[in-house]
Amino acid sequence: MNASERLGDLLRELAPRVLGVLLHRYGGFEECEDAVQEALLAAATRWPAEGVPESPRSWLVTVASRRLIDQVRSEQARRREAAAAVREAPDAGLAPAPGDESPRDHDDTLTLLFLCCHPVLTPASQVALTLRAVGGLTTAEVARAFLMPEATMAPRISRAKQRIKAVGASFETPGAQERAGRLDAVLHVLYLIFNEGYTAGSGPDLHRGELTAEAIRLTRTVHRSLPDDGEVAGLLSLMLLTDARRVARTGPDGALVPLAEQDRSRWDAAMIKEGTALVTGAMSASALGPYQLQAAIAALHVQAPRAGDTDWEQIRILYAILTRIAPNPMATLNHAVAVAMTRGPRAGLELLESLDGDHRITRHHRLHAVRAHLQELAGEHAAARENYRLAARRTTSLPEQRYLRDRAGRLDR
Known part of the structure; x- marks a missing residue:
């Protein structure tokens, strides 16, 4: 992995954490998310030349907070109350702001996923907003991932944020009853992102690695937050066991190679081992669910040394x-x-x-x-x-x- 890829991974990891900090302090999903995107862009531009700061999250929080300050100061009287609150944000410099280092990152990321998968949004809007706000992708990157013009994707994301604002959704983990339904939506969105990456719905390539990698990364985040949830473990297992076969799915010319004809020595043994352990543990310790079943099926496929042994x-x-x-x-x-x-x-x-x-x-x-x-x-x-x-x-x-x-x-x- 080169320096540019490592930087991209770091920024994607930090994006939901920084957005969580801003939402806790100021509220206003659309404004905070726009500020975080600008901070990520600034980091992508400056860090390669200046170096990654000692506390990269605090750096991003500070830059994003300044963006909010500038935005609020440009508003008229109807925003004066909000401006007064935002002016209490950390001033210039890269030192951590009070409370920045509190260990709430994983909870914030999960809460952010719940917000992006609000039931008021369509599945397509949930996917786009999740990739933008939680995945840290720019609007152009989200549009490129789904092979559509940025001019088409931008209004979709904007409408999704406006819908969340219109229904008064807050940055809080839903209550126990609502949480179960919202978690189903979160897992479904991550499943859709993975599937679109693993077998692209259109275009010249069978696989889009940036989408499968992002789906796996986000599902790992949910699993860390909910380690005892069998369906979360099942979904992560399903992704790992499926993606383990990726490099063998195409020939040198990019042509599709069906499962029965794949060179199984090219499958990723480490992913298979991890995925198998996840689904085995989930099925023995929790109620059976559809993601666990699909993972168990995937495990049977990858455990066969030859297609005829399936x-x-x-x-x-x-x-x-x-x-x-x-x-x-x-x-x-x-x-x-x-x-x-x-x-x-x-x-x-x-x-x-x-x-x-x-x-x-x-x-x-x-x-x-x-x-x-x-x-x-x-x-x-x-x-x-x-x-x-x-x-x-x-x-x-x-x-x-x-x-x-x-x-x-x-x-x-």
């Missing part, structure tokens, strides 16, 4: 449980594959028929890709060829398009 019967059982406790079309899709591998491709195809009326997935390319794969296994090559081509037309990921067209082309020979 314990598909155990995977089938786990997917049957998953579809019962957390029914969704993607779980049913994967369950159909496991059924095909244990009971034969026609049994899997029969299960897929239950999804034909589900609008959540009928236009998704994966339904057609899985059906094509099972049809190919069943010897129905003409039907498989058509479904591979249909799946290729319905994905905007170029590596997936190439793979699916290649599969169709093989059936022409």
